[in-house]
Amino acid sequence: MGTSSGSSVAVPTRDEIFELLRAVIDPELGSDVVTLGMVPDVVISPPDSSGRVDIDVWVKLTIGGCPLRGQIKKDIESRIGLHPAVHNVRIEWGEMTSEERSEVMTKARWSARENAADTEVPQSTRILAIASGKGGVGKSSVTVNLAAALASQGFTVGVLDADIWGFSVPRLLGITDRLEAEPVEGSDKPKIIPNVLKVGAGELKVVSTGFLVEEDTALMWRGLMLTKAVEQFLRDVAWGEMDYLLIDMPPGTGDVQMGLARMLPRTDLIIVTTPSLAAQKVAARAADMARRSFLRVAGVIENMSSFTCDHGESYPLFGVGGGQVLADEIGVPLLGQVPLEPSVGAAGDLGVPVAMAPRGSVGFDGPAATVFHAIAQRIIDDVAPPVNMAGCSARMLAAVAAAFDNR
Numbered sequence: 001m002g003t004s005s006g007s008s009v010a011v012p013t014r015d016e017i018f019e020l021l022r023a024v025i026d027p028e029l030g031s032d033v034v035t036l037g038m039v040p041d042v043v044i045s046p047p048d049s050s051g052r053v054d055i056d057v058w059v060k061l062t063i064g065g066c067p068l069r070g071q072i073k074k075d076i077e078s079r080i081g082l083h084p085a086v087h088n089v090r091i092e093w094g095e096m097t098s099e100e101r102s103e104v105m106t107k108a109r110w111s112a113r114e115n116a117a118d119t120e121v122p123q124s125t126r127i128l129a130i131a132s133g134k135g136g137v138g139k140s141s142v143t144v145n146l147a148a149a150l151a152s153q154g155f156t157v158g159v160l161d162a163d164i165w166g167f168s169v170p171r172l173l174g175i176t177d178r179l180e181a182e183p184v185e186g187s188d189k190p191k192i193i194p195n196v197l198k199v200g201a202g203e204l205k206v207v208s209t210g211f212l213v214e215e216d217t218a219l220m221w222r223g224l225m226l227t228k229a230v231e232q233f234l235r236d237v238a239w240g241e242m243d244y245l246l247i248d249m250p251p252g253t254g255d256v257q258m259g260l261a262r263m264l265p266r267t268d269l270i271i272v273t274t275p276s277l278a279a280q281k282v283a284a285r286a287a288d289m290a291r292r293s294f295l296r297v298a299g300v301i302e303n304m305s306s307f308t309c310d311h312g313e314s315y316p317l318f319g320v321g322g323g324q325v326l327a328d329e330i331g332v333p334l335l336g337q338v339p340l341e342p343s344v345g346a347a348g349d350l351g352v353p354v355a356m357a358p359r360g361s362v363g364f365d366g367p368a369a370t371v372f373h374a375i376a377q378r379i380i381d382d383v384a385p386p387v388n389m390a391g392c393s394a395r396m397l398a399a400v401a402a403a404f405d406n407r
């Protein structure tokens with residue numbers, strides 16, 4: 001018998017499992033489930049013949065029927081499931097007593113204040129980082145089009161161009177305004193105000209080094225390392241309320257991803273790949289990096305899928321099937337296949353992504369725009385639903401806050 005690959009991987013300790021669970025945020029309470037005391041116990045089974053273990057996690061919800069239960073379950077399963085020595089994750093649900101509940105609310109309030117200094121990204125913001133194994137596959141195009149599609153549904157969507165030196169977001173969105181830093185209430189340092197772009201009923205809040213030129217603001221950035229620059233964007237930008245934050249990742253660097261994992265462990269990755277089967281090895285590297293930084297991969301988008309000419313004939317110029325192969329390999333859904341379409345590039349050059357192109361203009365209603373809107377819908381419905389602040393514990397938290405303030 002050969003050596004099984006599983007037996008060489010160390011079984012996680014109880015402490016390590018709790019550490020992984022710290023990445024699971026109760027978005028309403030704005031803190032992680034461990035800090036909030038929502039995980040009273042974790043039990044690790046003895047290893048099976050392949051050296052892998054089952055994990056039982058006890059979770060106490062503030063309210064049994066909390067609508068976030070599904071999301072918390074998914075997050076717990078995906079975080080712990082990422083550990084190579086974990087076979088099964090089981091969750092036992094419980095409900096807090098009213099005493100425990102009020103204790104959690106106090107903790108949530110406290111930790112919300114504690115965490116405020118770390119990043120300016122609100123806890124209720126869903127963070128999606130658009131990454132790939134290699135350059136030029138369409139990360140930036142996907143980022144701006146998804147952002148536009150989400151905003152067109154009324155959401156406030158941040159766009160962070162983490163490609164510090166190779167930025168393309170300003171051109172793709174047709175924004176040239178410099179970023180200004182302004183004094184902000186509650187902070188001793190001035191904060192950078194993002195550029196705002198209205199899209200339908202929603203808006204984009206856009207930040208890129210492309211907007212930073214000379215003068216006051218540039219001083220803050222001079223000589224910064226790549227990772228430091230991204231950290232600074234997360235800390236020193238007055239993002240304000242946001243439903244989503246989309247991050248256009250630079251090609252091929254693991255550093256930025258690691259930094260992101262440290263600062264915003266709840267970030268979900270979306271991996272962009274081309275349909276070529278040969279590209280999958282490279283794309284899988286991005287997924288592997290995600291695994292090592294314990295970020296969740298939320299799905300794969302295949303870009304530059306077959307080109308359809310005016311006569312309706314399809315030409316798979318860059319191969320066929322790569323997106324599905326990669327998605328299967330990582331075990332995540334293929335969120336969509338964006339066709340190769342000249343208007344995607346043309347609209348980018350005009351500074352109006354096809355997914356927000358006004359009626360009658362280049363790309364509007366084209367196949368690529370349709371796919372971008374469908375992917376956005378999937379994100380909203382299933383992959384990363386917006387955090388509904390009208391939910392159970394948020395309402396209670398507001399009530400507690402009001403009571404505190406009345407004192």
Ligand SMILES: Nc1ncnc2c1ncn2[C@@H]1O[C@H](COP(=O)(O)OP(=O)(O)OP(=O)(O)O)[C@@H](O)[C@H]1O
Pocket residue numbers: 132134135136137138139140141142163166168250251303304305338339340341342343344345346348368
């Ligand atoms: N679906 C598409 N159809 C046609 N052209 C596309 C499509 N997607 C992207 N492109 C074009 O391909 C080029 C690369 O796209 P983009 O800049 O979005 O990739 P990227 O992965 O962000 O690249 P980099 O690694 O350099 O940051 C651009 O010229 C863009 O207009």
Ligand SMILES: [Mg+2]
Pocket residue numbers: 139140141163168248
């Ligand atoms: Mg790019």
